[in-house]
Amino acid sequence: MIQTPSPRHPDGRKQRSERSRQAIVDAMLEIIMGGKMEPSAAEIAEKAGVSARTVFRHFEEMDSLYSEMTERMEAEIMPIIQQPFTGEGWRAQLDQMIERRAMIYERVMPLKIAASIRRFSSDYLMLNYERFVHLERTGLESLLPSAIRKDSTLFSAIEMCAGFQTWRRLRQDQGLTTQQAADVVRLTISRLVD
Amino acid sequence: MIQTPSPRHPDGRKQRSERSRQAIVDAMLEIIMGGKMEPSAAEIAEKAGVSARTVFRHFEEMDSLYSEMTERMEAEIMPIIQQPFTGEGWRAQLDQMIERRAMIYERVMPLKIAASIRRFSSDYLMLNYERFVHLERTGLESLLPSAIRKDSTLFSAIEMCAGFQTWRRLRQDQGLTTQQAADVVRLTISRLVD
DNA sequence: GATTTATTGACATTCATAGTGTCAATATAT
DNA sequence: ATATATTGACACTATGAATGTCAATAAATC
Numbered sequence: 001m002i003q004t005p006s007p008r009h010p011d012g013r014k015q016r017s018e019r020s021r022q023a024i025v026d027a028m029l030e031i032i033m034g035g036k037m038e039p040s041a042a043e044i045a046e047k048a049g050v051s052a053r054t055v056f057r058h059f060e061e062m063d064s065l066y067s068e069m070t071e072r073m074e075a076e077i078m079p080i081i082q083q084p085f086t087g088e089g090w091r092a093q094l095d096q097m098i099e100r101r102a103m104i105y106e107r108v109m110p111l112k113i114a115a116s117i118r119r120f121s122s123d124y125l126m127l128n129y130e131r132f133v134h135l136e137r138t139g140l141e142s143l144l145p146s147a148i149r150k151d152s153t154l155f156s157a158i159e160m161c162a163g164f165q166t167w168r169r170l171r172q173d174q175g176l177t178t179q180q181a182a183d184v185v186r187l188t189i190s191r192l193v194d
Numbered sequence: 195m196i197q198t199p200s201p202r203h204p205d206g207r208k209q210r211s212e213r214s215r216q217a218i219v220d221a222m223l224e225i226i227m228g229g230k231m232e233p234s235a236a237e238i239a240e241k242a243g244v245s246a247r248t249v250f251r252h253f254e255e256m257d258s259l260y261s262e263m264t265e266r267m268e269a270e271i272m273p274i275i276q277q278p279f280t281g282e283g284w285r286a287q288l289d290q291m292i293e294r295r296a297m298i299y300e301r302v303m304p305l306k307i308a309a310s311i312r313r314f315s316s317d318y319l320m321l322n323y324e325r326f327v328h329l330e331r332t333g334l335e336s337l338l339p340s341a342i343r344k345d346s347t348l349f350s351a352i353e354m355c356a357g358f359q360t361w362r363r364l365r366q367d368q369g370l371t372t373q374q375a376a377d378v379v380r381l382t383i384s385r386l387v388d
Numbered sequence: 389g390a391t392t393t394a395t396t397g398a399c400a401t402t403c404a405t406a407g408t409g410t411c412a413a414t415a416t417a418t
Numbered sequence: 419a420t421a422t423a424t425t426g427a428c429a430c431t432a433t434g435a436a437t438g439t440c441a442a443t444a445a446a447t448c
Contacts, residue, residue: 011394011445011446012444012445012446013393013394013395013444013445013446014394014395015445016394016395016396016444016445017394017395017396020395020396037314037315038314038315040433040434040435041434041435041436042433042434042435050396050397051396051397051398052397052435052436053396053397053398053399053436053437054395054396054397056435056436056437057395057396060436061435061436062434062435062436116311117310117311117312117314118311120231120232120311121231121232130367133367133368137368152374153374153377153378153381154381156364156368156370156374156378157378157381157382159368160360160363160364160368160378160382161382163363163367165359165362165363165367166354166360166363169354169357169359169360170350170354173324173327173357173359174327174331174350174353174354176350180346180347180350183347184347184350184351184354187347187348187351187386188351188354188355188382188385188386191382191385191386192381192382192385205416205417205423206415206416206417206423207415207416207417207422207423207424208423208424209416210415210416210423210424210425211423211424211425214424214425234404234405234406235405235406235407236404236405236406244425244426245425245426245427246406246407246426247407247408247409247425247426247427247428248424248425248426250406250407250408251424251425254407255406255407256405256406256407
C-alpha cells in the first residue's frame, strides 16, 4: 500500500499513478461482474485503458489484484455486516442475518466465484476462501443459543444452509430467483431451529 | 471412440495403442485423486509413461480427457445408482438414496471438483456440470410424493440438501467427517419432510 | 521554456500450458 | 527383410503470467 504523506496538494504524478491503479481494479470488477470469471491481464489492461506492463507495475502478480478486489468488496459489505440487529431475540436476529446474507451474497457472487475457481492454484485465494467460511461460522456462533451451538450436527446444518456456496447453488445451479432462494434458506433454517 | 472389429486375436499394435490410452486416463485419475486439481498434459504424460505428443494423439484436447474420465467415473457409479431401492415407501427409499449419494459423492469428489473449477472455460464441462445437477433433481422427483414435488420451495430445499456441492461444502469447507456430513444431510432432510 | 523526475507505453523476452506438424525410432505384422 | 502402425523427440504456435529495458509522455521544478 502506498503511504502518502498527505501534502496540501498531492503530487500530480502520484495522483496519476493512483488513478491508474484504481482503473485497473475497476476494470477487473467490471469484467467479472459482467460474467467473465477468468479475465486475463491483457483484458483488464485494455478495459482500464492502460498497458499490460502497467498492470504488473501496480500489482506484483494476479493474486495481488484479486486481493485488492476482495478488499474493495469487503469494504462495501462490511457496513452491512456490522450493522447491529434490531430484532428482539435470536430468532428475529437470525432472520435478519439470513436477509442480509442473501443481499451480500447476491452482490458479491461473481467475485466470489471468480476467486473460488482459482483457489487450488493460489495459496492466498485458498486461505481467503477458508477465512470467509470461518467468518460465516463465527457469525452464526455469536447469534445462536448455546443449546444449538452444542448440537454440532444441528449447528453444522444451519451453517451449511446460511453459507455462500449454498446460496450460489440455489441461484446458479438450481436456477432459483433471489426471492425463491431466500425462501428456501428461510424454510430450511426454520425447520431446523423450531 | 475407436471402433474395433473384434478379430480373434486383435492387432498387437492396436492393443498397444489402447494400453497407452488407458494409461493416460489412469494417470489423470491418479493425479486428481491424489489431490492435484489441475494436472497439466505434461504431468499426465509423465505419470502415464508416454510423451506429451501421445496424449494429444489419443485426446484431441484436454476436454476429451475430462470426458473420458467422466465416463469412467460414471461407469463406476451407475451400478450403485441403478440398484433398485429395497425400502418400503418413499421415506425409506429417500434414506437409501441419501446413503448412496453420500457414498457416490465421496468417491467422485476430487474428479467433480477438478471438472467444476474448469467449467467456465469449457462448454463441455459446463454442460456436463448442469447435466449432473439435472440428474440430481430428476432422481429426487422420481421418488418424492407429489405433495412435496408441488411445493417448489420445499422441493428445492431437499434438492439443495441432497446435492453434490452441498456434500462437498460439508466435507471440504466445514471439515466434517463422512459420518458427520451424512448426519447433517439426514437431519436437515428429515426436518424438511416430516 | 528548459530541465528534471516520475509514470507509462512499447517491445522483447522468459516460463508454463495447450496444442500441432514432422520425421525418426520402435513395436508389431507380414 | 520389409511393411505398417504407434510413439518419442523436437520444433513450433498461441495464450497467459510475468519481467527487463528504453523511449515517450506527464508532471514538477528552475
